[in-house]
Amino acid sequence: MRVKILQNSVKFYLPRLEGYSETVRTIADEYGNMSLIEFDGYFEGKLEPVKYTRVEVHTDEIDEQKTISFADQVRIKLKQTSLAFEFNNHLILVSQ
Structure with missing residues (x-):
């Protein structure tokens, strides 16, 4: 039996x-395997009008x-004021 443990995980929210599909393709090209989970966003005390996807990769x-x-x-491409991602279970918020 072979077991491989990947040391790092990244989760993009x-x-x-518009531009979402190209971003997912870029992530797929960079890392290969990934999982996608769709969810409703709740930020700043209200539900967001758009759906969100968590793109998770392990490498x-x-x-x-x-x-x-x-x-x-x-x-910038998705015209957002901020974007969250997790790197090894640490939430990182990138803002303007």
């Missing part, structure tokens, strides 16, 4: 807006600063 090869820069590029 993406609004399903051994990842650079935290590169991931933060990527999240900021995604935030």
Whole structure:
């Protein structure tokens, strides 16, 4: 039996807006396998009008600063004031 334990996990919380599909494809190209979970967003005391997707990847090869820069590029592309992601169970919020 072979067992492989991947040391890092990243979870991006993406609004399903224009540009979302291209972002998911970029993540798939970078990391390969991922899981997608759709949910309703509740931020700043109200339900968001758009659905969100949590894109989760597990990998051994990842650079935290590169991931933060990527999240900021995604935030700009999706025209958001902020974008949240988790890196090894630490929530990181990238804002303007």
